[in-house]
Structures are given as C-alpha cells and as structure tokens.
Amino acid sequence: MVKTRFAPSPTGFLHLGNARTAIFSYLFAKHHGGKLVLRIEDTDRERSKKEYEEALIEDLRWLGIEWDEFYRQSERFDIYKQYVQKLLDSGHAYECFCTPEELEKERQEAQRKGIAYRYSGKCRNLSKEEVEKLKSQGRPFAIRFRVPDGKDIVFNDLVKGPIRINADDFGDFVIVRSDGTPTYNFVVVVDDALMGITHVVRGEDHIPNTPKQILIYEALGFKVPEFAHLPVILGPDRSKLSKRHGAVSVRNYRQEGILPEALFNYLCLLGWTPPNDKEILSKEELIDLFDLKDVNSAPAVFNREKLLWMNGVYIREVLSVEELAERIEPFLKEAGYEFDRDYLIKVLDLARDSFETLKEAPSKLEPFFVDDFPLSEELLKKLSDLGAQEILKVVSQEIEKTSPSNPEEVKALAKNVQKALGVKPKNIWQSLRLAMTGKLEGVGIDVLLSVLPKDRVLYRINRVLSALEGAKA
Numbered sequence: 001m002v003k004t005r006f007a008p009s010p011t012g013f014l015h016l017g018n019a020r021t022a023i024f025s026y027l028f029a030k031h032h033g034g035k036l037v038l039r040i041e042d043t044d045r046e047r048s049k050k051e052y053e054e055a056l057i058e059d060l061r062w063l064g065i066e067w068d069e070f071y072r073q074s075e076r077f078d079i080y081k082q083y084v085q086k087l088l089d090s091g092h093a094y095e096c097f098c099t100p101e102e103l104e105k106e107r108q109e110a111q112r113k114g115i116a117y118r119y120s121g122k123c124r125n126l127s128k129e130e131v132e133k134l135k136s137q138g139r140p141f142a143i144r145f146r147v148p149d150g151k152d153i154v155f156n157d158l159v160k161g162p163i164r165i166n167a168d169d170f171g172d173f174v175i176v177r178s179d180g181t182p183t184y185n186f187v188v189v190v191d192d193a194l195m196g197i198t199h200v201v202r203g204e205d206h207i208p209n210t211p212k213q214i215l216i217y218e219a220l221g222f223k224v225p226e227f228a229h230l231p232v233i234l235g236p237d238r239s240k241l242s243k244r245h246g247a248v249s250v251r252n253y254r255q256e257g258i259l260p261e262a263l264f265n266y267l268c269l270l271g272w273t274p275p276n277d278k279e280i281l282s283k284e285e286l287i288d289l290f291d292l293k294d295v296n297s298a299p300a301v302f303n304r305e306k307l308l309w310m311n312g313v314y315i316r317e318v319l320s321v322e323e324l325a326e327r328i329e330p331f332l333k334e335a336g337y338e339f340d341r342d343y344l345i346k347v348l349d350l351a352r353d354s355f356e357t358l359k360e361a362p363s364k365l366e367p368f369f370v371d372d373f374p375l376s377e378e379l380l381k382k383l384s385d386l387g388a389q390e391i392l393k394v395v396s397q398e399i400e401k402t403s404p405s406n407p408e409e410v411k412a413l414a415k416n417v418q419k420a421l422g423v424k425p426k427n428i429w430q431s432l433r434l435a436m437t438g439k440l441e442g443v444g445i446d447v448l449l450s451v452l453p454k455d456r457v458l459y460r461i462n463r464v465l466s467a468l469e470g471a472k473a
C-alpha cells in the first residue's frame with residue numbers, strides 16, 4: 001500500500017511551495033488508494049510555534065487536503081532515544097566531545113584552504129574508557145553518525161532520475177545535538193520508517209539530505225523508501241519564489257479571495273502537466289490523473305495572472321451560484337452590506353463575471369447593495385449636463401409601469417424613453433448609470449436594474465432628482 005507524508009515545520013505560514021508538496025503527496029497517495037500522514041516537525045523548540053501549527057492545519061483543511069494519520073515530533077522524543085541507542089550500540093554512531101570553538105577552527109581551516117568542510121573525525125575512535133571518562137567529567141557531547149569512508153550513495157529519484165552522491169562530500173554528521181535534541185536527518189528516518197512511508201515527496205532542497213538519510217535507514221535495517229524531489233517554484237524573475245515577489249503564503253491568497261479549489265488546481269499545474277492537456281480539473285479528476293512520473297524535473301514559474309484568471313473561471317463557471325454565495329458572503333458582510341441569501345443569488349446569477357477574486361466583489365458589486373452613495377457637486381453637474389432631470393422623470397414613470405426584470409426589458413425601457421424624449425441613447429444610459437451608481441463604469445446598468453427591487457430603483461432616482469432640484473434652487 002502507498003503511504004506518503006507531508007512534514008511541515010511550524011515556523012511560519014504555509015508557503016505555496018510547501019502547499020504544492022502537500023498536494024502532490026496527497027494526490028499520489030489517493031491515486032493509489034493509499035494514505036497520507038501529516039507530521040508536524042516541531043523538534044526545533046525555539047522556532048516552532050503552536051500558532052503556526054494551528055494555522056498550517058487550518059490552511060491545509062481549507063485547501064481541501066485530508067490526512068489519515070497525524071503526528072507531532074515533539075511527542076516522540078522517547079522513540080528517537082531508543083534508536084539513537086541502537087546506533088550507538090551497533091557502532092554506527094559515536095559521542096563527539098569537540099567544542100564549538102574546536103569545530104569553528106576546523107571550519108575556518110577548510111575555508112582557508114578553499115575546500116568543502118567536513119568533520120575531521122577527531123572523536124571517531126575514542127575508546128569506551130575515554131568516552132566514560134569525558135562523560136564523568138560532565139563534558140557536553142553531541143552524537144555523530146559514522147559515515148562509511150568513500151561510499152557512493154545512489155538512489156533513483158522518481159522525478160529527478162538517478163542521483164549519486166559520495167559520502168566523503170559530507171562526513172560524519174550530527175544526529176543528536178549537545179543539548180540532547182535529535183536532528184532533522186535522524187528523526188525523519190525513524191519517523192518515515194516507523195510510519196510505513198513508501199514514498200517521500202518533498203522539495204528538491206532536501207536532495208543533499210537524502211544520502212545521509214539512506215545511510216541511517218541502512219544502519220537501522222529499515223527498508224529505504226522511494227524518493228521524489230519536486231523542483232523549486234520560481235518567481236517571474238526566475239529566482240526562488242519568496243516574499244520579495246509578493247504574497248507567498250496560502251493564507252495571503254485566502255485573504256485575497258482566491259478560492260481553495262482554484263489554488264489547489266493552479267498549484268497542481270506548477271511542475272505537472274495533465275496527460276489530457278485540460279487545465280481546469282476537479283480534485284477527483286486530479287486524483288485520477290496524477291502521477292509523480294509526470295512531474296517535470298525543471299523548475300516551474302509562478303504566474304499570478306494565471307492564478308487570478310483561473311480563480312475567475314472557478315467563480316464564473318465552476319462553482320454553483322449557491323456555493324459562490326456561501327464563499328462570498330463573509331467578504332460582503334465585512335464591507336457592511338446587508339442582504340439576504342435569495343437576493344445575493346440573484347445578483348451573482350447575473351454579475352458573477354464582474355470580478356476575479358472574492359475580495360474584489362464588495363467594490364464591484366457595490367451598486368447592488370448601496371443606495372445612499374454620496375451625491376457630489378461634480379456628479380450633479382455631470383447629471384445636469386446630460387439633461388438627466390427630464391430623462392430620470394420619464395424613466396421613473398416607465399419603471400412604475402413596466403417593472404423590468406431582465407436586461408432585455410431594461411433595454412426596451414430605455415428605447416421607450418428615447419422615443420418619448422428624442423434624446424441620445426448615450427444620455428439616457430449615462431444618466432441612469434450615474435443616478436444608480438454614481439459612476440460611469442462598473443456593472444451593466446441593464447443587469448443592475450434587472451435585479452434591484454423597484455422601490456430601491458425609484459428611491460435612488462428620487463434622491464438624485466431632489467438633489468438636482470436643490471442644486472438649481
């Protein structure tokens with residue numbers, strides 16, 4: 001059975017790159033009828049924050065990722081201890097009493113010589129007695145993994161292909177720090193092995209860690225899983241996507257009014273090409289189609305415009321009006337609008353093509369909700385230049401008579417007014433638009449008048465007429 005995991009460190013909000021890793025892990029597991037593990041990697045006590053853990057979980061749920069098992073590394077220290085002991089007992093690990101100053105000296109020496117640093121191996125061959133003596137003196141020590149000299153470590157990455165790294169490139173590495181906390185490379189192996197992970201899917205920045213982990217798997221007699229390292233996501237300038245490029249966390253996009261379905265769908269296309277060339281794909285279709293072997297090994301470039309476009313497609317075509325109403329309500333309430341669900345559904349039915357994000361909706365839909373927009377002097381001047389007073393009087397009579405309830409009826413009404421008054425259509429539309437919304441641009445006035453209840457239309461017209469009267473007097 002396939003089992004994957006997503007293993008975030010709770011040190012910040014969920015980054016788009018990590019969200020894509022989570023999505024690919026999820027899709028791969030579900031495609032194979034397998035399971036996904038969510039594991040919070042919070043061994044770094046200083047940088048890990050409970051708030052971030054909560055935010056990660058909330059954002060993953062919001063995105064639509066479901067996991068089958070949940071773990072927190074901070075609750076597993078006892079388990080890690082047992083495996084450290086195993087490695088010490090079998091000679092695969094040893095105590096290292098080198099002080100930070102000594103190690104720093106080694107590092108500087110390597111730098112001076114212009115060679116890559118690796119631990120000298122000074123404590124590699126301490127005798128049992130020497131170790132006991134130093135321990136009894138209370139000397140702090142780390143625990144290092146004994147890396148076999150000159151060993152070539154080879155693995156066949158499911159995305160990147162065969163990768164070969166020589167153990168001499170890194171040397172004996174620390175698995176338990178001198179403060180007693182185990183390191184990432186060690187705990188990740190114990191966890192992945194004990195949790196039965198078959199496929200490790202993660203960012204390519206972890207490739208240098210993989211050979212170290214493979215050595216630990218082998219030393220502990222664990223089966224080595226498959227690895228799939230995903231290419232980085234780049235910003236438009238082709239450097240690694242970061243805060244410099246603007247919003248990079250899932251939370252940012254959620255607040256901007258991106259739909260989870262659209263973000264999920266969009267992130268899938270960063271580095272993966274669906275075999276059927278379709279771009280708008282539901283979660284079910286994605287589960288059906290996704291395979292790690294179709295992930296590109298070259299980096300993907302994040303394209304914000306495309307994400308916004310896709311969000312617009314989801315708003316206009318994919319969600320039902322009812323679903324859209326539910327998503328958009330909090331944004332409209334936040335703007336202080338009052339309305340009921342039936343009215344909102346009528347509005348969205350005709351005007352869901354006027355915005356690409358939920359956050360844009362309050363301003364784009366304002367004319368459907370706000371009757372008492374300010375009537376500035378400038379606005380009244382424009383209206384009177386258009387001859388709006390006469391036009392609006394006739395319009396309001398026609399509205400009383402015909403109560404138009406769809407764009408065609410509104411257009412017919414404008415024709416009648418034009419016939420009665422002999423003025424230009426432009427003057428009629430602009431007068432109406434300014435009287436209804438205060439602006440010349442925005443949603444179609446035929447759409448607005450189809451949805452807005454008659455009493456509110458007449459209210460707005462009368463308000464403008466009185467203001468025009470007042471301005472004249």
Ligand code: GLU
Pocket residue numbers: 007008009041188201202203206
């Ligand atoms: N906690 C690690 C990270 O956030 C997980 C790496 C892994 O998936 O092995 O990068």
